[in-house]
Amino acid sequence: MADTNYDVIVLGSGPGGYVAAIRCAQLGLKTAIVERELLGGICLNWGCIPTKALLRSAEILHYAQHAKDYGLKIAGAIEADLEAVVKRSRGVAKQLNQGVTHLMKKNKIAVHMGEGTLTGPTSLTVKGEKGEEKLTAKHVIVATGARARDLPFAPADGKRVWTYRHAMTPKEMPKKLLVIGSGAIGIEFASFYNDMGVDVTVVEMLDRVVPVEDKDVSAFLEKSLTKQGMTIMTDAGVEDLKVTAKGVRAKIKDSKGKVSETEFSHCITAIGIVPNTENVGLEKLVEMDRGFIQIDDYGRTKSKGLWAIGDCTPGPWLAHKASHEGVTTAEAIAKELGNKDVHPHPLDRANIPGCTYCHPQIASVGLTEAKAKEAGYEVKAGTFPFIGNGKAIALGEAEGFVKTVFDAKTGELLGAHMVGAEVTEMIQGFVIGKTLETTEAELMQTVFPHPTISESMHESVLASYGRALHI
Known part of the structure; x- marks a missing residue:
């Protein structure tokens, strides 16, 4: 008979749930995860990752169709093989799903496949291939995620x-x-x-x-x-x-x-999305607002021992926010269970970046110029276009810009906004800056490597103070 009593049980194995489980295991807690479908949840199997694989195929197609712009000739017709593009994307998802399976084994996390329903703050039943299992724990983390919202007058049918x-x-x-x-x-x-x-x-x-x-x-x-x-x-x-x-x-x-x-x-x-908080046994255990579980800064619900993270809690509904919450909650639980070496920090929502992988890409962190003004700041904002950046021109990607927003009084970086090639990889520089509570002075004194698109980040800071060099 499998063990059914744990320190922590995580309900849901998306980027919030599986990361929370790993951190719990690292902290020496006996941990189990319950998943009804696929390890890795929506993000790995049906969301963030496989969509990036699709978008990469589209990007390569775009480059191939514009080969002559780079002095190249490609003989014959260039066309998309939809079946092969989808197959590649599914292969990427499968590889990552297997990666999470490996991480569960490596960290000795018990996996219970099946539909989990809470019977109390720290107990649940799992209906799966093995029939019904009853599990108990000192703490339970709900990480059930969310699903796509249907149009009321035209629910998705998968055909049209x-x-x-x-x-x-x-x-x-x-x-x-x-x-x-x-x-x-x-x-x-x-x-x-x-x-x-x-x-x-x-x-x-x-x-x-x-x-x-x-x-x-x-x-x-x-x-x-x-x-x-x-x-x-x-x-x-x-x-x-x-x-x-x-x-x-x-x-x-x-x-x-x-x-x-x-x-x-x-x-x-x-x-938009609808949180997966129905039929899980949550109704009497937590407070909800439009279906989203209300939590404190560490993931606690109103029931002792019951925690929640990720897309089933208030937004932003992003995988990296869920993972970060997972670590915070795991550390808060370990602390409650007597671990004196952990020091959980609540999430600062102002420092969560957002990335959109359209063509051109978008990335941002912090306040927009309008939101900063609404919040009462006197702002200094500057923009630097990619057309002034040597690397962007050499790549044939001169469309785009970087915009930075500062508090005119203190020089605090309030927000950064980018559109163009590879900006989703560059935004992290500003995220680190914000987390370290940077001002324009440190950013201006930072040496950016040449030739890189990231030099536009430096120039946009300079532009905010009327000091841009290349426009």
């Missing part, structure tokens, strides 16, 4: 109306695609299918695409995507969606209030 999961394993290439929502997920899929040669229309109900980003980034991205052949409709809404034999018929209300009907072959809905 897709969520991100269907969009990742398409049986056929759409001819004309409608993407509803221009957050990270919507815009990444719009970018992927556009690069693959699909006619793409994006409908966003707010007044700009990627609405959480700085408005300069939104404006730049809209211009760039339109130039790439996309139709972007902001301040617009899908009033109705009817599935037909050939596709979907959408009633779209534009920014002027005019409603028109358009036919599409497929539709992707990317209008």
